[in-house]
Amino acid sequence: MPTVISTINLKGGVGKTTTTVALAEMLSGEFRKRVLLVDLDPQTNATSMLIGDERWGELNSEGRTLAKLFSDALLEPEKRSFDLQATLVRKASRVDAARSLSLLPSSLDMIDTQDQLGSIPSGRFFAESPPDILRRAVTPILGEFDIVLIDCPPNLGIITLNGLRMSQAYIIPTIPDILSTYGIPQIVNRVRSFSETIAQPIEPLGIVVAKYRTQSTVHRTQLRILRKQKDAPLFKTRIPEGNALAEAANPQPVSTLRQKWGQEGFRAYRELTAEVLERIHA
Numbered sequence: 409m410p411t412v413i414s415t416i417n418l419k420g421g422v423g424k425t426t427t428t429v430a431l432a433e434m435l436s437g438e439f440r441k442r443v444l445l446v447d448l449d450p451q452t453n454a455t456s457m458l459i460g461d462e463r464w465g466e467l468n469s470e471g472r473t474l475a476k477l478f479s480d481a482l483l484e485p486e487k488r489s490f491d492l493q494a495t496l497v498r499k500a501s502r503v504d505a506a507r508s509l510s511l512l513p514s515s516l517d518m519i520d521t522q523d524q525l526g527s528i529p530s531g532r533f534f535a536e537s538p539p540d541i542l543r544r545a546v547t548p549i550l551g552e553f554d555i556v557l558i559d560c561p562p563n564l565g566i567i568t569l570n571g572l573r574m575s576q577a578y579i580i581p582t583i584p585d586i587l588s589t590y591g592i593p594q595i596v597n598r599v600r601s602f603s604e605t606i607a608q609p610i611e612p613l614g615i616v617v618a619k620y621r622t623q624s625t626v627h628r629t630q631l632r633i634l635r636k637q638k639d640a641p642l643f644k645t646r647i648p649e650g651n652a653l654a655e656a657a658n659p660q661p662v663s664t665l666r667q668k669w670g671q672e673g674f675r676a677y678r679e680l681t682a683e684v685l686e687r688i689h690a
């Protein structure tokens with residue numbers, strides 16, 4: 409069975425999705441892992457970064473996204489039509505080298521579903537347990553992968569709990585500024601209590617500093633604070649803020665990951681991925 413890792417931060421715009429997609433492509437392209445990226449964020453950014461908006465639009469209009477899975481949970485079992493194989497996008501990266509990467513795409517429609525899942529009276533709930541919808545659905549294909557990465561929305565709602573429910577560990581990407589690091593203790597505490605509730609360990613694998621600016625005194629100070637905190641271990645690798653990494657949001661067909669991120673970005677993501685693998689094995 410694969411190692412399953414969620415990425416979480418309560419704040420948006422901290423480089424969470426960019427880091428998750430980069431880890432997924434790196435694990436596939438450089439480390440020869442079979443990777444599944446599950447996009448649980450209704451913002452659909454990971455999906456767009458991999459397959460582009462046009463392809464996403466087609467899949468979405470055909471009901472081939474995870475929104476279908478979650479809206480099905482509100483229906484009686486015989487009325488459900490989520491099709492896992494039809495929803496799974498194989499060879500999801502436009503980088504030739506990252507061929508062994510598959511994607512379960514998200515949809516903007518999950519915003520509505522998330523609200524409905526939260527407010528449905530328990531008697532009308534046809535799924536056994538609301539946080540267990542994703543795990544039950546994807547179990548049949550997990551054996552095909554070495555690593556599953558789950559990009560969670562920036563909250564700890566029912567959709568995020570679905571990601572955590574099937575994760576052994578989680579990563580917290582953050583910009584090293586005051587507001588972005590603010591919620592980290594809350595995340596760690598909430599995940600710990602959820603982990604106790606389901607009686608399954610969900611370990612904080614580490615905090616990733618993303619969009620780092622060496623010249624920024626705020627970033628340098630916050631980095632020192634992050635090194636001292638005890639909520640979750642800090643990854644040594646920092647992801648620098650850079651143009652090539654921002655441009656990676658718009659997927660272009662390229663042969664290699666070096667072409668996609670440039671030398672500096674490539675090196676940073678490679679080091680981070682090696683650290684992630686080290687911690688998984690430890």
Ligand SMILES: Nc1ncnc2c1ncn2[C@@H]1O[C@H](COP(=O)(O)OP(=O)(O)O)[C@@H](O)[C@H]1O
Nearest residue numbers: 420421422423424425426619648649650653654
């Ligand atoms: N290392 C980086 N250097 C420059 N821009 C980045 C970097 N990482 C992310 N970005 C950009 O910052 C914005 C927010 O990143 P994103 O990964 O979408 O954050 P989140 O998922 O936390 O909301 C996006 O426009 C993205 O392209």
Ligand SMILES: [Mg+2]
Nearest residue numbers: 424425449453
């Ligand atoms: Mg995001």
